[in-house]
Amino acid sequence: MLFHSLQPLLKRNQDHSFSSVSLHCHDVNSLLRKLGADLSVIQDSILIGCSDRGHAHFCLDLAAVDAAAVEEESGGKFVDLRKSYFLLSESKAPLVAKSQALLRWHQTHRFCSCSGKLTQRNRAGSHRFTAGTQNYSYPQMSPVVIALVHDGTRCLLGRQASFPPGLYSALAGFCDMGESVEESVRREVAEEAGLEVLSVTYSSSQHWPFPNSSFMIGCFAAVSPAHSQLSVDRSELEDARWFDLEQIERGLSVRTPPRRGAPAVTWFPPKHAIGHRLISEWAELQRRHMTSR
Numbered sequence: 001m002l003f004h005s006l007q008p009l010l011k012r013n014q015d016h017s018f019s020s021v022s023l024h025c026h027d028v029n030s031l032l033r034k035l036g037a038d039l040s041v042i043q044d045s046i047l048i049g050c051s052d053r054g055h056a057h058f059c060l061d062l063a064a065v066d067a068a069a070v071e072e073e074s075g076g077k078f079v080d081l082r083k084s085y086f087l088l089s090e091s092k093a094p095l096v097a098k099s100q101a102l103l104r105w106h107q108t109h110r111f112c113s114c115s116g117k118l119t120q121r122n123r124a125g126s127h128r129f130t131a132g133t134q135n136y137s138y139p140q141m142s143p144v145v146i147a148l149v150h151d152g153t154r155c156l157l158g159r160q161a162s163f164p165p166g167l168y169s170a171l172a173g174f175c176d177m178g179e180s181v182e183e184s185v186r187r188e189v190a191e192e193a194g195l196e197v198l199s200v201t202y203s204s205s206q207h208w209p210f211p212n213s214s215f216m217i218g219c220f221a222a223v224s225p226a227h228s229q230l231s232v233d234r235s236e237l238e239d240a241r242w243f244d245l246e247q248i249e250r251g252l253s254v255r256t257p258p259r260r261g262a263p264a265v266t267w268f269p270p271k272h273a274i275g276h277r278l279i280s281e282w283a284e285l286q287r288r289h290m291t292s293r
């Protein structure tokens with residue numbers, strides 16, 4: 001899987017969907033040869049895993065090679081990761097995200113944080129070390145809690161000023177050193193919405209490549225309907241509101257992201273974001289709860 005300055009190489013399929021370009025090692029070799037590039041760059045490839053059939057998969061950043069020439073030769077295009085993530089299918093996006101995260105980690109950990117000396121990678125690229133020392137470093141993710149707060153009949157969504165217009169998601173925040181997941185959820189919800197969480201239930205998790213490499217821990221957080229008055233921290237969130245099931249269903253039906261120039265609508269993160277998963281899980285539980293009453 002090829003990248004250029006951390007942008008994955010994508011191609012448009014005949015059915016107008018997008019996929020990442022996967023080339024065989026000898027194809028990469030002949031591509032580099034054609035472009036007159038240094039073939040030893042292939043040794044910078046990082047192992048990202050094995051297919052079910054046991055084929056090893058690697059990623060490689062061709063930052064030292066002319067991007068336009070690679071695009072022309074391969075018929076693909078290097079696309080910014082945020083854009084790529086939403087162009088790719090739910091099954092393809094995580095591998096591209098993982099690859100970019102590994103490449104980014106290697107590019108930003110060239111020096112030992114203890115001695116300042118240059119580090120080396122092991123052959124697979126699973127860690128780096130400083131020659132002659134016991135200093136090893138491994139790729140890291142920052143834990144982030146993402147909590148869908150609910151009060152029995154409504155759920156709480158917020159938006160940061162940096163979000164695209166109309167996008168609302170569950171509240172999220174980086175875990176502080178030493179905190180448990182439950183403590184992080186309680187603190188984030190109190191800080192951002194001024195609410196007291198009564199109980200936290202784990203839902204699911206995902207690796208999220210933005211802003212660097214986050215480990216998203218998805219939870220539901222229950223608050224009392226009698227204490228659901230919001231006190232929104234405007235320095236963190238531009239807005240936060242309660243949504244009932246009908247409003248959530250309307251948001252889930254919006255094609256994301258809405259086209260530029262389309263009328264303003266409320267919409268939610270795309271399917272492969274854990275925010276979407278939490279919102280649709282809550283809607284499903286709420287529907288079941290309403291039909292059983």
Ligand SMILES: NC(=O)c1ccc[n+]([C@@H]2O[C@H](COP(=O)([O-])OP(=O)(O)OC[C@H]3O[C@@H](n4cnc5c(N)ncnc54)[C@H](O)[C@@H]3O)[C@@H](O)[C@H]2O)c1
Pocket residue numbers: 142144146169170171172173174208210211214216236269273274275276
């Ligand atoms: N996958 C999803 O569905 C989804 C939905 C919402 C948010 N997110 C992600 O969750 C992340 C965290 O949410 P948030 O921005 O509200 O967090 P937040 O509320 O903790 O606020 C962000 C601030 O936390 C500080 N911070 C503390 N530790 C940090 C670290 N390890 N790395 C970077 N900044 C750190 C920085 O000052 C940063 O500006 C976002 O980067 C976003 O990409 C993902």
Ligand SMILES: [Mg+2]
Pocket residue numbers: 171172173192236
């Ligand atoms: Mg936050």
